[in-house]
Amino acid sequence: MESVTTTNLAPVTNKLACYHCGQPCEDEVLKVDDKSFCCLGCKTVFEILSENNLGDYYKLQSAPGQQQLRPSTNFEFLDNEEVRQKLIEFESEGYAKVTLTVPAIHCASCLWLLENLYRINRNIFRTEVNFPRKRVTLFFNPKGIDLKGVVQLLDKIGYPPHITLNAQEEQQRPSYNKKLLLKLGVAAFAFGNIMLLSFPEYLGLAETEQQFKWIFSLLNIALSLPVVFYSAWDYFTSAWKSFRIRQINLDVPLAIGIAALFLRSLYDIYMGTGPGYLDSLAGLLFFLLTGRWFQNLTYENLAFDRDYKAFFPLAVSVESDQGISTSLVVNLQKDHVMLVRNQEIVPADSDLLDEEALVDYSFVTGEARPVLRRRGEHVYAGGRIVGKPARLMVTRRVSQGHLTSLWNNEVFRKSDESRYKRMIDRTATRFTWVILSLAVGSAIFWYLNDASQVWLVVSSILIVACPCALALSAPFTYGNMLRVFGNHHFYLKNADVIERMAQVDGIVFDKTGTITNGSAATVSFKGQLNDGEQELIRALTAGSAHPLSTLIHRHLEGVPQGAVTLNGFNEVPGAGVEGMVNGHHVRIGSGAWLGMEEITTDVQSTRVYASIDGIPKGYFAIGSRQRPGLSELLQKLGKKSLALLSGDNTGDRERMSAIFPQETELRFNQGPQEKLDYIRQQQDNGRHVMMIGDGLNDSGALKQSHVGVAVTDDTGFFTPSCDAILQGSQLPALSEFLQLARQASTIVKLCFIISFLYNVVGLSFAISGHLTPLVAAILMPASSITVVSFTSAAVWFVSRNFQRPRK
Amino acid sequence: MIIVGFLIGVSLTIALVFLGIFIWSMRSGQYDDTYAPPLRMLFDDKPVEENKAENKADNTR
Numbered sequence: 001m002e003s004v005t006t007t008n009l010a011p012v013t014n015k016l017a018c019y020h021c022g023q024p025c026e027d028e029v030l031k032v033d034d035k036s037f038c039c040l041g042c043k044t045v046f047e048i049l050s051e052n053n054l055g056d057y058y059k060l061q062s063a064p065g066q067q068q069l070r071p072s073t074n075f076e077f078l079d080n081e082e083v084r085q086k087l088i089e090f091e092s093e094g095y096a097k098v099t100l101t102v103p104a105i106h107c108a109s110c111l112w113l114l115e116n117l118y119r120i121n122r123n124i125f126r127t128e129v130n131f132p133r134k135r136v137t138l139f140f141n142p143k144g145i146d147l148k149g150v151v152q153l154l155d156k157i158g159y160p161p162h163i164t165l166n167a168q169e170e171q172q173r174p175s176y177n178k179k180l181l182l183k184l185g186v187a188a189f190a191f192g193n194i195m196l197l198s199f200p201e202y203l204g205l206a207e208t209e210q211q212f213k214w215i216f217s218l219l220n221i222a223l224s225l226p227v228v229f230y231s232a233w234d235y236f237t238s239a240w241k242s243f244r245i246r247q248i249n250l251d252v253p254l255a256i257g258i259a260a261l262f263l264r265s266l267y268d269i270y271m272g273t274g275p276g277y278l279d280s281l282a283g284l285l286f287f288l289l290t291g292r293w294f295q296n297l298t299y300e301n302l303a304f305d306r307d308y309k310a311f312f313p314l315a316v317s318v319e320s321d322q323g324i325s326t327s328l329v330v331n332l333q334k335d336h337v338m339l340v341r342n343q344e345i346v347p348a349d350s351d352l353l354d355e356e357a358l359v360d361y362s363f364v365t366g367e368a369r370p371v372l373r374r375r376g377e378h379v380y381a382g383g384r385i386v387g388k389p390a391r392l393m394v395t396r397r398v399s400q401g402h403l404t405s406l407w408n409n410e411v412f413r414k415s416d417e418s419r420y421k422r423m424i425d426r427t428a429t430r431f432t433w434v435i436l437s438l439a440v441g442s443a444i445f446w447y448l449n450d451a452s453q454v455w456l457v458v459s460s461i462l463i464v465a466c467p468c469a470l471a472l473s474a475p476f477t478y479g480n481m482l483r484v485f486g487n488h489h490f491y492l493k494n495a496d497v498i499e500r501m502a503q504v505d506g507i508v509f510d511k512t513g514t515i516t517n518g519s520a521a522t523v524s525f526k527g528q529l530n531d532g533e534q535e536l537i538r539a540l541t542a543g544s545a546h547p548l549s550t551l552i553h554r555h556l557e558g559v560p561q562g563a564v565t566l567n568g569f570n571e572v573p574g575a576g577v578e579g580m581v582n583g584h585h586v587r588i589g590s591g592a593w594l595g596m597e598e599i600t601t602d603v604q605s606t607r608v609y610a611s612i613d614g615i616p617k618g619y620f621a622i623g624s625r626q627r628p629g630l631s632e633l634l635q636k637l638g639k640k641s642l643a644l645l646s647g648d649n650t651g652d653r654e655r656m657s658a659i660f661p662q663e664t665e666l667r668f669n670q671g672p673q674e675k676l677d678y679i680r681q682q683q684d685n686g687r688h689v690m691m692i693g694d695g696l697n698d699s700g701a702l703k704q705s706h707v708g709v710a711v712t713d714d715t716g717f718f719t720p721s722c723d724a725i726l727q728g729s730q731l732p733a734l735s736e737f738l739q740l741a742r743q744a745s746t747i748v749k750l751c752f753i754i755s756f757l758y759n760v761v762g763l764s765f766a767i768s769g770h771l772t773p774l775v776a777a778i779l780m781p782a783s784s785i786t787v788v789s790f791t792s793a794a795v796w797f798v799s800r801n802f803q804r805p806r807k
Numbered sequence: 808m809i810i811v812g813f814l815i816g817v818s819l820t821i822a823l824v825f826l827g828i829f830i831w832s833m834r835s836g837q838y839d840d841t842y843a844p845p846l847r848m849l850f851d852d853k854p855v856e857e858n859k860a861e862n863k864a865d866n867t868r
Contacts, residue, residue: 056851108846115847131842182833189826193819215812219819 020046020158022063045158049113052120057113064109065158075155077315078148078163080326087163088147095125096142100161102154105134114159121145121153136161163314177296184289187231190223191282195777197223201275202774217269217276224262224278231285232258250428250471253435257466258284264459268773277463280776284468287784295475295495316340316347319391332394341389348381350392357390359383423499423745424474427752428467435465442767453769460771464762468780469787473751474499476788480795481744484802489727490737497723499748500707501741503688507637507734508679508701510693511646511656514711514731516626523555527618529610536581537588537610539564548608549577552588552620576608587611591619629732631659636735639663642689645670645678645698675701692726692734736802743798750794751787758783 017024019035020042030037037043045065049057057064077083090097104110110129114136117127123144128137136159140150154161197216205213232255239255242248258281265276317339318327324339329347332338337353340346346359352373360370361383370386373379379392439461446453478495485492492498509515529537534556541553569579576589587594588610596609596616608620634641643665644656656666667678675693679701682689691698691705694712702708702722710722711731726734762779765771832838 111843111846112850115850129843131840133840178833178838181838182830185826185829185833189822189829193822196818197815212811215815219815 017063018042018065019058020063020065022065041158044156048120048157054113054116054119057109060109060112061107064107075148075151076317077326077328078146078151080315080328082328083315084147091142094141094143095139096147097137097139098147098150099135099137100151100154100163101134102136102159102161103134104159105129105131105136110159113157117153120157121149124150124153177293180289180293180296183231183234184286184293186226187282187285187289190227190231191279191286194220194223194279194282198275198279198773198777202777213275220276220278221266221269224265224281227282227285228258228262231289235288247425248429248432249425250467253428253432253465253467254288254471256432256462257468260459260462261466264456264463275773277773277776280463280773280780283777283781283784284466287468287781287788288471291472291475291479291788294479316344329398332398334394334397336394338392338394339389340385340392342385344385346379346381346383346385346392348394348398349396350379350381350394352377352379353391353393354388357388358386360386422474422496423748424470427470431465431467431470435461438465438763438767446769457767457769460766460769461763463776464766464771464779465759466780467755467759469755469758469783470752472784472787473748473755473791477744477747477751477791477795480792481740481799484740484795484799485737488733488737488802489730490733491725493723497707498741498744500688500723501690501738502745504690504707504738504741505640506642506682506687506689507640508642508682508689508691508705509644510675510691510698510701511644514627514692514694515630515644515656523551524621525618526621527610529617533612533617535564536584536586536612539566539581540569540577540579540586540588542566548622549588551622552608555620585613588620626659627728627731633732633734634660634664642682642687643667643678645675645701647671672698672700676704679704690738692731733802740799740802744795747791747794747798751791754787754790755783758786 016029016036018038020037023038030040030043032043032046035046037046042065046058049055078087087100088096088098102114105114111131114129115127117124117138121144123141125139125141127139129135130137136154138150145153151161151163197219200209200216201213235251235255235258238249238251242252261277261281261284265278265281268274268276315326315328316332317324318332319337319339327336327338332348338347338350352375354375356372356374357379358370359373359379361380378395379390381398439458442461443454443458446457475495478498481498482492482495485498538553538556541549541556564582567580569577571577572589572593575593576587578585578587578589580586588608591607591609594609594611594616596611596619608622610617610619638661641661641664644660644667646656646666646668647670653666653668660666667674670678675691675698679689679691683704683706688706690707690709691701692709692711693699693702694710699722702710707724708722709724709726711726711728758779762771762776762783765775765779
């Protein structure tokens with residue numbers, strides 16, 4: 001099955017790419033006409049779209065979809081009136097409006113398809129997509145289609161909405177950048193006009209034209225007022241704040257410089273001694289705000305602070321005297337009886353009321369195999385029910401549960417700033433003290449020589465030393481680097497993360513979902529089976545809910561199906577299943593149970609043996625798929641890779657020790673708290689640890705670490721609490737990312753040197769009393785422009801060999 | 808030289824008008840989504856009638 005190859009595809013892969021999502025078809029290839037699909041989900045979406053004449057979706061961009069491997073979500077809770085009320089923004093007879101967040105939106109095809117929804121269902125009047133926010137506003141006829149129907153339709157075509165009842169979470173963010181842009185616009189306006197009005201005076205005015213000097217100066221003052229009191233206001237407030245906690249950040253010397261520029265200009269104009277420095281002032285603000293804006297161009301649409309609640313269901317079925325109804329999870333009380341179905345997450349700590357249930361705790365512990373719970377036993381929140389639905393009695397409210405207590409760990413309350421002081425602020429502290437002592441020194445010198453010059457020289461020093469170039473170096477370098485990273489599907493929360501990445505000297509990996517590819521498992525049969533025999537096994541596995549049976553069953557789905565009879569089905573826990581299928585005695589399970597010889601050479605996988613009518617047929621090798629390119633990465637990292645922390649049992653030890661360097665510590669059976677403790681212990685030893693995990697059970701460790709990176713395969717769906725999000729396929733490039741981060745740090749330092757040289761030149765003008773407005777007007781923008789062009793060129797230079805990946 | 812003063816007045820007024828337009832466009836949300844609108848106008852509109860059968864099926868539900 002895996003041997004299907006074509007030659008007309010890119011040489012990098014010899015697998016077919018899915019027509020819908022572009023992922024290589026790994027285990028199975030589904031065909032419709034001449035198009036291939038990687039999974040049933042992708043194929044279904046294609047069929048729905050072609051039925052509705054929406055085939056253009058695939059013409060606007062090739063393979064525009066997202067892989068549809070995720071389990072289908074249950075949207076029953078949308079029938080709950082309380083949920084409905086919170087989501088629907090407007091409703092009248094025959095007309096309703098709802099806005100949903102759809103993380104999968106990413107290209108022109110998405111836009112086109114979502115805005116053509118009315119063609120699939122007539123009851124949807126209109127759809128509006130806000131692309132950067134990834135939000136969809138739908139106008140529909142509530143008589144023809146209800147909210148659940150709308151959401152299910154979106155889900156069916158591969159755009160499941162992320163539904164949250166916390167409206168603030170979605171509405172909070174937009175205004176900040178807008179304000180910054182407005183301030184930038186005002187500064188740009190003032191900069192251009194003040195420069196224009198300053199020219200005549202620089203070029204010299206004739207004796208007869210002196211009355212214009214006053215007009216120009218007054219206009220300049222008028223134009224500079226909004227710059228100082230609107231555009232620059234943030235610098236003053238920030239400087240004041242940091243001054244009050246007795247710290248000096250970069251905004252302190254900036255605010256001093258801005259104030260010195262403005263006051264000195266007013267003085268000069270009032271005394272008639274010169275035109276003032278108002279053009280330099282407006283230019284300074286223009287450059288500073290441009291830098292700030294550039295740095296803020298991060299990934300607004302990704303939320304880096306989602307907590308466990310995002311993964312919990314919003315509502316759950318609750319059993320009471322009146323029967324079964326849906327209830328919001330936040331309303332769950334102790335002693336409520338809830339009904340949790342297959343693949344649903346248990347939202348609160350509870351006791352099992354049924355005979356037994358299989359619970360998959362991978363969400364909480366990372367242990368991939370489901371555990372069996374019996375009646376009366378405790379089930380922690382966060383477990384996923386596998387197989388039969390389970391009835392559970394709530395023992396603790398959601399907010400007091402086991403999983404929640406992890407999130408209440410002190411780690412999550414600390415703000416990043418308090419643990420970490422930026423390089424730029426350290427430099428600013430030193431810078432400010434040097435400038436202040438210089439100012440005092442020259443004040444004393446001039447006081448002894450020419451007391452009338454003291455005030456002018458001191459203000460000149462403060463003006464020219466304003467660390468504009470210093471303030472620009474970090475935003476532009478890191479901003480450019482953020483874009484390079486983003487092109488490679490490595491998204492950082494903010495620019496500061498790059499600086500922290502540059503310091504990393506130890507990397508800790510999580511196993512499940514990071515080293516291995518989470519849910520995807522490979523199944524292959526070693527031995528001989530004909531179609532008929534495959535069908536027998538398929539029929540047998542249909543009766544078992546054991547995850548290994550499910551995997552084998554899915555693997556054999558493509559087998560031609562006929563009528564089968566299954567008798568005497570028997571499942572022996574920890575051994576296997578057997579039954580009479582069409583009169584044949586079929587058994588699959590462990591080698592010992594079947595009386596077959598265990599094969600020990602193949603350590604890569606879990607083995608399920610099969611025999612039919614007592615004749616051994618071979619075994620199914622089931623392995624979790626390791627991400628490609630991993631061993632090369634680990635080789636490059638060498639001693640930097642500190643440890644592997646796995647929530648799983650030690651079954652994978654041999655396999656892991658084969659790919660990890662010897663120095664790497666391998667720890668198994670690690671709970672979330674242990675992972676966090678390990679990171680803390682390494683940090684106490686003075687290391688700067690980068691934690692790479694999947695963001696579920698290791699979120700505490702991610703937060704505690706110097707840089708926490710969450711690896712995920714669908715960037716849109718899953719954005720946990722972390723510093724950076726890395727797409728799974730880009731994990732092998734990690735060492736390059738680290739190197740680029742270090743180079744970015746070097747570039748910033750080089751910028752400091754350039755800025756320092758400009759300051760030496762400027763200060764020599766200032767101390768000797770020669771800083772005329774014209775010199776300042778040339779020197780200050782020149783230093784800013786040099787720094788900006790140097791850093792852009794340098795970032796381009798270091799990342800030039802780091803090519804853009806294929807989609 | 809009065810003409811210089813007049814020209815300055817005119818140029819500043821025009822600049823202020825543009826600043827006003829910028830602030831208005833910013834406030835009215837024109838910069839909120841810079842990706843979708845240029846694409847939206849390129850999409851071809853196809854008549855909805857193409858899938859009548861489908862619509863009927865929906866309406867009868």
